[in-house]
Amino acid sequence: MNTKSLILTCSICLVIGLIFFAYMQEIIIIRRPLFTTEQGTVIHTTKKEVPLSFWHNNTWQQEKKELLWHENLGTNVQNLINNLLKLLEEEHIKHKKASVQSVLIAPSGRTAYVSFDRVPYAKEDTTYDKWLFIEGILKTVKKNTSGLDAIQFLVNHTAWVDQHLDFSKGWPLDGFYKELQ
Numbered sequence: 117m118n119t120k121s122l123i124l125t126c127s128i129c130l131v132i133g134l135i136f137f138a139y140m141q142e143i144i145i146i147r148r149p150l151f152t153t154e155q156g157t158v159i160h161t162t163k164k165e166v167p168l169s170f171w172h173n174n175t176w177q178q179e180k181k182e183l184l185w186h187e188n189l190g191t192n193v194q195n196l197i198n199n200l201l202k203l204l205e206e207e208h209i210k211h212k213k214a215s216v217q218s219v220l221i222a223p224s225g226r227t228a229y230v231s232f233d234r235v236p237y238a239k240e241d242t243t244y245d246k247w248l249f250i251e252g253i254l255k256t257v258k259k260n261t262s263g264l265d266a267i268q269f270l271v272n273h274t275a276w277v278d279q280h281l282d283f284s285k286g287w288p289l290d291g292f293y294k295e296l297q
Contacts, residue, residue, distance in 0.1 A: 161186050168200045169255040171248035172209055176255070179203060189264070190219040193228050193257055200256050201236060210249070212238055217273070225263055227286050231270040235278070243280040250281065251291045258289040265289060 138144040164185035167178045181203070183195055197216045204210040214236035220229040237246050250269070257267065266286030269276045276283035 166196065166260045167256070168196070168203055169259065170200065170204055170209065170252040172207070189261060190221045190228065192261060193230065194219040196256055196260055197230060197253055200253060210237065212236060226265040227268055228257070228264055228266075229268045229270060231273045233272065235271055235276065246278065246281055250287060254287060254289050254291045
């Protein structure tokens with residue numbers, strides 16, 4: 117073998133080796149194109165005016181907000197609660213910024229598991245204020261959805277621990293607050 121063919125062979129092996137190394141280290145990603153015969157799913161959304169309920173100045177307040185309404189119940193619950201939290205922050209009723217990370221609807225379709233990124237109220241809030249904050253979420257979800265019976269509250273996808281309120285079980289959408297007639 118002459119030196120030119122030896123250098124050419126070594127160079128080709130070096131290039132192939134570098135490409136293989138890059139592939140194994142996931143620097144280069146090789147995917148086969150996905151050919152599918154089914155059409156992409158179309159998600160139908162509509163605009164819907166929804167009432168958001170919250171406790172302020174010793175009375176239940178309600179503000180209407182226009183939201184995109186999806187076919188997916190979990191997405192709707194997440195949007196409702198996030199918009200309620202944003203409203204409370206804008207109105208300076210709640211000072212702690214929080215949002216819903218995700219919502220999972222149980223296979224039975226009766227319970228929603230709602231996971232917040234952090235506890236949405238301050239530790240120094242009174243038990244009464246915490247309770248009415250949760251009642252506002254329950255009231256808002258109940259007025260705007262159907263089929264759900266309860267909400268299980270979570271923080272970062274784990275149990276929400278509070279020394280005053282029990283979040284070990286789902287809270288019924290009817291809530292515990294009974295208005296005087």
